[in-house]
Amino acid sequence: MAAPPAIPRRGLFIGGGWREPTLGRRIPVINPATEDTIGDIPAATAEDVELAVAAARSAFLLDGGSRWARASGATRAKYLNAIAAKIKEKISYLALLETVDSGKPKDEAVADMDDVAACFEYYAALAEALDGKQHAPISLPMEEFKTYVLKEPIGVVGLITPWNYPLLMATWKVAPALAAGCTAVLKPSELASLTCLELGAICEEIGLPSGVLNIITGLGPDAGAPIASHPHVDKIAFTGSTATGKTIMTAAAQMVKPVSLELGGKSPLVIFDDVADIDKAVEWAMFGCFFNGGQVCSATSRLLLHEKIAERFLDRLVEWAKNIKISDPLEEGCRLGSVISKGQYEKIKKFISTARSEGATILHGGDRPKNLGKGFFIEPTIITGVSTSMQIWREEVFGPVICVKVFKTESEAVELANDTHYGLAGGVISDDLERCERIAKVIHSGIVWINCSQPTLVQAPWGGNKRSGFGRELGEWGLENYLSVKQVTRYCKDELYGWYQRPSKL
Numbered sequence: 001m002a003a004p005p006a007i008p009r010r011g012l013f014i015g016g017g018w019r020e021p022t023l024g025r026r027i028p029v030i031n032p033a034t035e036d037t038i039g040d041i042p043a044a045t046a047e048d049v050e051l052a053v054a055a056a057r058s059a060f061l062l063d064g065g066s067r068w069a070r071a072s073g074a075t076r077a078k079y080l081n082a083i084a085a086k087i088k089e090k091i092s093y094l095a096l097l098e099t100v101d102s103g104k105p106k107d108e109a110v111a112d113m114d115d116v117a118a119c120f121e122y123y124a125a126l127a128e129a130l131d132g133k134q135h136a137p138i139s140l141p142m143e144e145f146k147t148y149v150l151k152e153p154i155g156v157v158g159l160i161t162p163w164n165y166p167l168l169m170a171t172w173k174v175a176p177a178l179a180a181g182c183t184a185v186l187k188p189s190e191l192a193s194l195t196c197l198e199l200g201a202i203c204e205e206i207g208l209p210s211g212v213l214n215i216i217t218g219l220g221p222d223a224g225a226p227i228a229s230h231p232h233v234d235k236i237a238f239t240g241s242t243a244t245g246k247t248i249m250t251a252a253a254q255m256v257k258p259v260s261l262e263l264g265g266k267s268p269l270v271i272f273d274d275v276a277d278i279d280k281a282v283e284w285a286m287f288g289c290f291f292n293g294g295q296v297c298s299a300t301s302r303l304l305l306h307e308k309i310a311e312r313f314l315d316r317l318v319e320w321a322k323n324i325k326i327s328d329p330l331e332e333g334c335r336l337g338s339v340i341s342k343g344q345y346e347k348i349k350k351f352i353s354t355a356r357s358e359g360a361t362i363l364h365g366g367d368r369p370k371n372l373g374k375g376f377f378i379e380p381t382i383i384t385g386v387s388t389s390m391q392i393w394r395e396e397v398f399g400p401v402i403c404v405k406v407f408k409t410e411s412e413a414v415e416l417a418n419d420t421h422y423g424l425a426g427g428v429i430s431d432d433l434e435r436c437e438r439i440a441k442v443i444h445s446g447i448v449w450i451n452c453s454q455p456t457l458v459q460a461p462w463g464g465n466k467r468s469g470f471g472r473e474l475g476e477w478g479l480e481n482y483l484s485v486k487q488v489t490r491y492c493k494d495e496l497y498g499w500y501q502r503p504s505k506l
């Protein structure tokens, strides 16, 4: 088993340096796999947010913006590539920190850190490409005007992120925001902030200009809310629960501040009877809801099985689920770690007991694994006998819990797939590709996977519809989130425009 890493004691990262929170408060860091307190993080309040926003604003405006906001994209790209290089250099350490902070298996944390570095590199390339996209001419049907477009950074952005992929979800915002020329205040989740604070240390090491990225840790209402309502924060990008998303949108609305919201989900995975290889489909169903302990916004937690394969499929699913290595996430080969916190553990247990009391069947799991007396571990859980009015069908669990329904026809499958207020993702597994394409068009979601579940590609747009939020991260859409489009129009004839009559010369 890998040795647990040393936990650094960090302050808030503001204006390129470290400072203790104004009120001196700190929040304990608990390793969810052992329940041990392993360190603490600063608990920022509105006073610290003031300092961070002021640092970000002055970095945005410094020297007329020539140091950052109006520097060439190529200049900013050098910093983003330098951050990526440092992440790669420290990958094992960062992955171990993420593991003990979040409870996710070490192998998953390593993959997350790879994705973090790749995301910084990707947006470095887009920052460079942005230089060539400035002054793009607009074709006009007249000659007296010439128009071109500038893409400018929105300003100071507030980035508020969740705990399930702590550094990766922060990176999905930080990398494009900095590539665009914005300056930022990042507020990661109080439940997992360690790697985000290390990002501050990396920015310091590579010499990122002071104030370009500020990192404030603390509770949502104390440190997140003042960012959302701050008059000098020009945009909020938020990933988290639908409930918090609504609060943030309400606060931002008071200043007509733009927001992008990546919220929760209850995504379907539809599996047809024509699949030749049942095990291949079973593995994707597992990946869709047990990866990261099911604490994935896009988890395909509603499994829809064609009646002809349902029994066979569920038998195999249970066999595969029994075979998952559940252990301390630092152990080699671990494939299911603990969930993030005691609160989340209890919430998931409550979802399972409510499903049981509403008449569903717990086909597999539902409890703490017998070999693990400590830590917030829950077995991979498969629930059948579900009706569409049950809580387990309607609400996001954010844990390793799949609920299953059986369908007879393609149209019934589509109706069930769309029977949700959410609209983040969905998947279909069938050997009939025409059918897959047909279903991809009619699932109401921002993402559809065919013959898989969960691949996340930095080049492709990510985001949802309905109560899963709006706006798209990743790809070129992720950069547009942080850019404002300005038209510049010039009158270019020597003559008068000629609308008003020239007064006679005296």
Ligand SMILES: NC(=O)c1ccc[n+]([C@@H]2O[C@H](COP(=O)([O-])OP(=O)(O)OC[C@H]3O[C@@H](n4cnc5c(N)ncnc54)[C@H](O)[C@@H]3O)[C@@H](O)[C@H]2O)c1
Pocket (backbone or CB within 6 Å): 160, 161, 162, 163, 164, 165, 169, 187, 188, 189, 190, 218, 219, 220, 221, 223, 224, 225, 226, 228, 239, 240, 241, 242, 243, 244, 245, 247, 248, 261, 262, 263, 264, 265, 296, 297, 298, 396, 398, 424, 463, 464, 468
């Ligand atoms: N759509 C996506 O891409 C995506 C990705 C990851 C997670 N999520 C969603 O995130 C949720 C789980 O994450 P969570 O429990 O950290 O969510 P959460 O809403 O509890 O917290 C998210 C962030 O908001 C902050 N916050 C809380 N209250 C606040 C307030 N009043 N004002 C400002 N900030 C506040 C928290 O401190 C945290 O940093 C799930 O619903 C999941 O689906 C979505």
Ligand SMILES: C[N+](C)(C)CC=O
Pocket (backbone or CB within 6 Å): 164, 165, 168, 295, 296, 297, 298, 456
């Ligand atoms: C997209 N993903 C899976 C990395 C994070 C969503 O929770």
